[in-house]
Amino acid sequence: xxxxxxxxxxxxxxLTVFNIPDVGRGVGLAVVMQTPGGRTYLYDTGNGYPxxxxxxxxxxxxxxxxxxxxxxxxxxxxxxxxxxxxxxDHFGGLIWLAEHIEIRNLIDSGYEYKGWSDENxxxxxxxxxxxxxxxxxxxxxxxxxxxxxxxxxxxxxxVEVISPPRGFFHVEKVTPRSAQNPAAHYMLNANSLMLRIxxxxxxxxxxxxxxxxxxxxxxLPAVGSHKLKCDILVAPGHGLHSAPEFAEAAQPHVTIASCxxxxxxxxxxxxxxxxxxxxxxxxxxHGDVSAISDGESWEICPSGx
Numbered sequence: 001x002x003x004x005x006x007x008x009x010x011x012x013x014x015l016t017v018f019n020i021p022d023v024g025r026g027v028g029l030a031v032v033m034q035t036p037g038g039r040t041y042l043y044d045t046g047n048g049y050p051x052x053x054x055x056x057x058x059x060x061x062x063x064x065x066x067x068x069x070x071x072x073x074x075x076x077x078x079x080x081x082x083x084x085x086x087x088x089d090h091f092g093g094l095i096w097l098a099e100h101i102e103i104r105n106l107i108d109s110g111y112e113y114k115g116w117s118d119e120n121x122x123x124x125x126x127x128x129x130x131x132x133x134x135x136x137x138x139x140x141x142x143x144x145x146x147x148x149x150x151x152x153x154x155x156x157x158x159v160e161v162i163s164p165p166r167g168f169f170h171v172e173k174v175t176p177r178s179a180q181n182p183a184a185h186y187m188l189n190a191n192s193l194m195l196r197i198x199x200x201x202x203x204x205x206x207x208x209x210x211x212x213x214x215x216x217x218x219x220l221p222a223v224g225s226h227k228l229k230c231d232i233l234v235a236p237g238h239g240l241h242s243a244p245e246f247a248e249a250a251q252p253h254v255t256i257a258s259c260x261x262x263x264x265x266x267x268x269x270x271x272x273x274x275x276x277x278x279x280x281x282x283x284x285x286h287g288d289v290s291a292i293s294d295g296e297s298w299e300i301c302p303s304g305x
Contacts, residue, residue, distance in 0.1 A: 011036050013157065013199040016290040017234060018065050019283035020046050022260040023057045026089025027238040029258045030061050031206065032069060035154035036199065036295075039079040042066065043195065043206050043234075048092020050127070062093030067101065080105035080153065084192040084208035086128035087185070098131055106135050107151065110144030111168050111191040117184035125184065145193070147222070156199060156295070162227055163194040163210070169218045189237065190214040196227060200295025205230035205250060212236075212243040212268075225249040232256070232291045232298060239269030239282060247272050254300055255280045256289045 013036050020028030030046030046061025069075075081103055083091050097103065113125060136142045145151065146166045151159040163169075169190045177186060192208020205228065210219055215236060220228075228249040236246065239257025255273040261284040264270075270280045279300070281289045287303035 010038060013293045014290055015204060016288055017256045017258055017283055018046060018061065019287045020061060020258060021059055022262065023047060023059050025049055025056060026087065027259060028061060028089040030066060030093055031234060036156035037154045039154055040075050041080045041082060041153055042078060043082045044084050044090040045081065045093030045097060047089050048095050049088050050095065060093060060096045062096035066093055066097065077102035077104060080107060082193065083108040085188040086125050087188060088124055091128050095131055098135055103135060103140055105141045106132060107143050107145060109146060109164055109191060109193040111164060113184050113187050115183050117182065121182065121184040158198040160196045162196050162223055163219055164191040165222055186211055190218060199293045202293040202295060202298050203230040204232045206234045207236040209237045211241040215243040215246040220245055220249060235269040239267045242268040242272035244272055247276050251276060252278045254278060254291060257282045260284045
């Protein structure tokens with residue numbers, strides 16, 4: 001099989017997972033997808049924690065990394081932004097992008113947590129709704145999708161929504177697991193928008209932040225294992241939530257985890273997916289990581305190539 005070039009060109013699908021700076025809050029995921037037909041989409045937009053005078057530690061992934069990437073690659077607009085779930089380390093970059101970059105489509109699952117949440121989480125959840133509504137008022141096309149639906153991102157790609165199901169995942173008893181992981185956190189994670197993207201013979205899986213327990217008890221019973229099998233996996237939950245049962249179903253050749261260096265001991269993706277023969281990359285160790293497909297084979301480029 002021919003080996004694809006290390007930079008995007010027409011006919012290639014390039015997926016780049018950014019190395020998110022460690023600001024001491026959240027973890028962060030931002031993925032840019034350059035399609036074979038020349039379109040550009042984001043799957044999540046990284047960190048951006050609003051402060052009264054700007055951004056927490058003056059970091060916003062949309063401003064600092066995504067906009068710079070677009071300028072470097074002469075990308076003038078985003079054909080779409082896909083938000084897996086409404087946590088600041090996944091949509092914070094969108095807050096800045098929405099004010100400075102042309103966005104043509106916004107896609108999410110439509111999930112809204114209805115239970116109790118503290119002041120910080122309540123603000124986070126309502127802030128995403130405010131950004132989404134502001135974009136819609138400006139004419140951005142918005143779509144909420146669920147399992148079984150498809151997205152027409154590019155003629156050369158087959159894109160299927162794997163999760164959440166219509167009506168969303170629920171659990172019988174929703175209680176805080178810890179002060180750092182209340183229900184307003186883990187239930188949004190459980191209902192992350194999961195995508196399966198096929199480019200010819202090469203399959204990518206983007207599962208958001210669904211945690212290991214719910215990979216086992218909610219996702220696997222609802223989704224056939226064949227839907228999870230992939231070549232390139234963006235590790236669920238930043239590589240911190242790695243259920244062996246999920247890894248057995250997915251069997252990725254390559255796993256990319258968006259995770260900090262200081263959390264390497266907790267990055268279970270290295271052990272769980274590595275034990276199944278997957279080549280595991282962690283952004284904190286390898287920098288930006290690009291996976292490039294020509295539809296027959298793939299190339300992995302640490303530090304963005």
